[in-house]
Amino acid sequence: MTKIKRINDDLIGALRGLLGDRVSASEAVREQHGHDESYHEGHAPDLVVFPETAEEVSEVVKLCAARDVPVIPFGTGTALEGGVAALHGGVCIDLMRMNEIVRVNTEDMDVTVQPGVTRKQLNQHLRDTGLFFPIDPGADASLGGMTATRASGTNAVRYGTMRENVLSLSVVLADGRIIRTSRRARKSAAGYDLTRLFVGSEGTLGVITEITLRLQGIPEAVTTAVCTFEGVEPAIDTVIATIQSGIPVARVEFLDAVQMQALADYSDLDYPIGPTLIFEFHGTENGIAEQVEMVKAIAGDFGAPEFHWVDKPEERSHLWQARHDSYYACLALRPGAKGQATDVCVPISRLAECIQETRKDIDESGILAPIVGHVGDGNFHVVLLIDMDDKDEIARCKAFNERLVMRALAMEGTCTGEHGVGYGKIDFLTAEHGEAVSVMRALKMALDPKNIMNPGKIIRV
Amino acid sequence: MTDTLKPENADQLFDALQWAAAEGQSFDVRGHGSKLDFGRPMQAALGLDLSGLNAITAYEPSELYMTALAATPIADIKAALRQNNQQMAFEPPDMGMLYGGEQGGGSIGGAIACNLAGPRRVQVGAARDHFLGFHAVSGRGEVFKSGGTVVKNVTGFDLSKLLAGSFGTLAVMSHVTFKVMPAAEKTRTVLVPGLSDDQAMNAMAAAMGSSNDVSGAAHLPASAAARSGVSYVSGAGVAVTALRVEGPGPSVEHRCRALTALLNEFGEIEELHSKNSADLWQEIGDAGVFMEGDAAAGDSGTDQIWRLSVPPMDGAGVVERILGETGAETGGRVFYDWGGGLVWLGLKASPDASHEVVRGAVKPTGGLATLIRADAGVRRRVPVFEPQPGALGDLAKRVKGGFDPNGVLNPGRMVEGV
CATH class of the missing domain: 3.30.70 (Alpha-Beta Plaits)
Structure with a gap:
């Protein structure tokens, strides 16, 4: 990679003048800000800055823009496609000091936060309001990062992803100007939907400095069930029939036998080891009872045995924490290995076929790789556990991943349902979108003509 | 009367836009023309009539999506869905009565391009939230597609969301893919008569905040209620606040009872059954009546x-x-x-x-x-759309420039001179 080297004493001095000691060039800090939780190679930025206001972010961007220095926003560093790697060097903007919950509007069910607030911090704050924020990726990620990567989680079947739940944004543009994308009213007909243009833009169009999110009422009743199947096929067929019937399940997660073993070991989860579905229902007592009956009938048609009910709140939170920790549980299956989480998503009607072909492919490739997924959306992850010292294994995993993506694309699916492109999937984007990549490039050039906003991610300019 | 080009397929659409981009021409883009008066009057040299792009190209009910050519009439799509007991959950409204045209005239591409959604928006979101992907030609004359048939994807910029609500000013869509959902088995509407506008806001907030999955919440002051074609509403003689509940039979009955209990303090509650409910919410979405x-x-x-x-x-x-x-x-x-x-x-x-x-x-x-x-x-x-100040307006102009730098498509429809 060529480094654009315009970091000099003049820039460092200007940043120190602005932020004082909230500018770091120490190797440890830089190294820590150059990588995420994935196997993708990290690239340390030249400097890390820690602004506390949108105005400071704006000034940092202006100083960098004047010198053509790249700017890379950073939250919790828990992403999976190398999005924070400073491929061309530059200044990393760590936004975690901007962690205030600015305003909760309980009547209109929305909240405005700074980007460094994490999803758990927000829900902790909302505890007494009767409201909650449903998007829950595995990590306790920052809401700025979740917005930038259009994150998702286990609740997407009922509540959608960040795409449906971000109402408005403040963004620092590539020239340092601060904009508010829309007003508080939910229906925005003032012009182009700029809010959603920034949701999922991975820092390539601007730095998000404030987010207004839709909240949900905490349901009157919640019921969770764990159901173990004889094989993968009946489990997935149960999910497909449930979704096609329009039953409003809140969560439906699939975990294969390898993954269940990993959770038993890592999180002391005590359920039978086999292909498993975890269902959760939200609503009124009565409404839930009816949904449960319908799902039980469907599962029964596919030969499912008992539903194990998880009624106690502490047991339920243990179960979901275990599910959220599944990536770490996978890593623990093979100490020393690095994880690569694939992320394809296919139309629900093709899901059983896609998972089965993939399972067969894993077995034939001789790789250790549990499968876990938000199957209600057609999205599943294969966690490839790779010995990074074994070149042959790395090559086999790479080839497997390419076959998986092409399999999903052939089924009219996508290479990434929720993890994003970063620099890890940049080549798949052309395979999936073709000409749209040049349209995205034109858009990127229109908004960031100097290509200083997180360069080398999503599209190459 | 300006001259109009009428492509009969996606290839001819591509040719038309290539030609326009090369020759410095401009188009006002229409499907069936049912919403031409929505937005600023355009200053285009030519018309581009998409009504030849009319067919459902992919629909398997079990896949829960449909792909159609952009000018396929909404009426045809609804008819195909009805046969399989499915629906477009975002309820695209029929603007015919508002614009003095025929009813039942709009196209699916028009509904998405204008991001129009009906009363169920409070529960399921806007048209854009149901819009999965498209094929289009930009103002530069480039053919491109984005999104696909899955409900989640994070592959780069969300171009679908950008095109929804862009009023044909960025690109001309030839194919659109959108979610379809099973239609509810049963629909009921809880009516609360006689509320003031202020009281109605509180009643609707209480209902929406409850666990009863309300899929429509509207308030008709007395003089509006009197215009309804649903006799229970027009005959009330007072304002009517309406709350819709949909789903399987027993669940709907249960939730109606729960809503009635919740709203009792606001007055005497009545209920509309399926046919009257459907008529009332159609009227509310279309607004014309x-x-x-x-x-x-x-x-x-x-x-x-x-x-x-x-x-x-x-x-x-x-x-x-x-x-x-x-x-x-x-x-x-x-x-x-x-x-x-x-x-x-x-x-x-x-x-x-x-x-x-x-x-x-x-x-x-x-x-x-x-x-x-x-x-x-x-x-x-008068600005038709809320004016966008300073940097935000500049940003919108840059987005337009990214897709249509020479102003080929619907010039001036959203903002004067853009």
Whole structure:
């Protein structure tokens, strides 16, 4: 990679003048800000800055823009496609000091936060309001990062992803100007939907400095069930029939036998080891009872045995924490290995076929790789556990991943349902979108003509 | 009358836009022309008539999506879905009555390009939230596709969301793919009669905040209610607040009972069953019936119609302020949808559509106002869409420049000179 080297004493001095000691060039800090939780190679930025206001972010961007220095926003560093790697060097903007919950509007069910607030911090704050924020990726990620990567989680079947739940944004543009994308009213007909243009833009169009999110009422009743199947096929067929019937399940997660073993070991989860579905229902007592009956009938048609009910709140939170920790549980299956989480998503009607072909492919490739997924959306992850010292294994995993993506694309699916492109999937984007990549490039050039906003991610300019 | 090109397929559409991009031509783009009067009058050299792009190209009910050519009539799509007991959950409204055209005239591409959604928006989101992917040709004459058939993807910029609500100013879509959902087995509407606008906002907020999955919340002040074609509503003689519940039979009955208990303090509750419910929510989504004058009573109707988007609890206050300041005799042409967050307001014609008063009232709430109907002269002078100040307006111009740098598509439809 060529480094654009315009970091000099003049820039460092200007940043120190602005932020004082909230500018770091120490190797440890830089190294820590150059990588995420994935196997993708990290690239340390030249400097890390820690602004506390949108105005400071704006000034940092202006100083960098004047010198053509790249700017890379950073939250919790828990992403999976190398999005924070400073491929061309530059200044990393760590936004975690901007962690205030600015305003909760309980009547209109929305909240405005700074980007460094994490999803758990927000829900902790909302505890007494009767409201909650449903998007829950595995990590306790920052809401700025979740917005930038259009994150998702286990609740997407009922509540959608960040795409449906971000109402408005403040963004620092590539020239340092601060904009508010829309007003508080939910229906925005003032012009182009700029809010959603920034949701999922991975820092390539601007730095998000404030987010207004839709909240949900905490349901009157919640019921969770764990159901173990004889094989993968009946489990997935149960999910497909449930979704096609329009039953409003809140969560439906699939975990294969390898993954269940990993959770038993890592999180002391005590359920039978086999292909498993975890269902959760939200609503009124009565409404839930009816949904449960319908799902039980469907599962029964596919030969499912008992539903194990998880009624106690502490047991339920243990179960979901275990599910959220599944990536770490996978890593623990093979100490020393690095994880690569694939992320394809296919139309629900093709899901059983896609998972089965993939399972067969894993077995034939001789790789250790549990499968876990938000199957209600057609999205599943294969966690490839790779010995990074074994070149042959790395090559086999790479080839497997390419076959998986092409399999999903052939089924009219996508290479990434929720993890994003970063620099890890940049080549798949052309395979999936073709000409749209040049349209995205034109858009990127229109908004960031100097290509200083997180360069080398999503599209190459 | 400008000349019009009429491509019969996606290839001819591509040729037309390549030619226009090369020759410096411009187009006003239409499907069936049912919403041509929505937006600013355009200054295009030629018309581009997409009505030849008319077919459902992919529909397997079990896959829960449909792909259709852009000008496929909504009526045809609804008919195909009905056969499989499915629906477009976002309820694209029929603007025929509002714009004086025929009813049942709109196309799916038009509904998505204008990001139109009906009463169920409070529960399931806008048209854009159901819009999965498309094939299109940009103003540069490039063919591209984005999104696909899955409900989640994070592959780069979300171009689908950008095209929804772009009024044909960025690219011309040839194919659109959107979610379809199973239709509800049963629909009921809980009616609360006699509430003031303020009381109604509170009642709707209580219902929406409950666990009863309300899929429509509208308030018809007395004079609006009287215009309804549903006799239970028009015969009430007072204002009617309506809350819709959909789903499997026993669940709907249970939730109606729960809502009745919740709203008892607001007054005597009544219920509408399936057919009347469907008719009422169609009227609310289409809005025309509540906005038009009654010819038999010698009333020529309302000339200018605003659609105000406000935080739900602020709707009634905004209307009070506008009517107080304009002193307009509205003929009762106001009603509220989306739990109070959407206000339809008809005002007697004036040369500036009272836009300063209207926008002045809406602005402090963080809302915005769209001039849905006025004659062309007014729409040329008065911003139809909420003006975007400073850097935001510049950003929108850059987005336009990214797709259509030479202003080939619908010039001036959203913003003068863009």
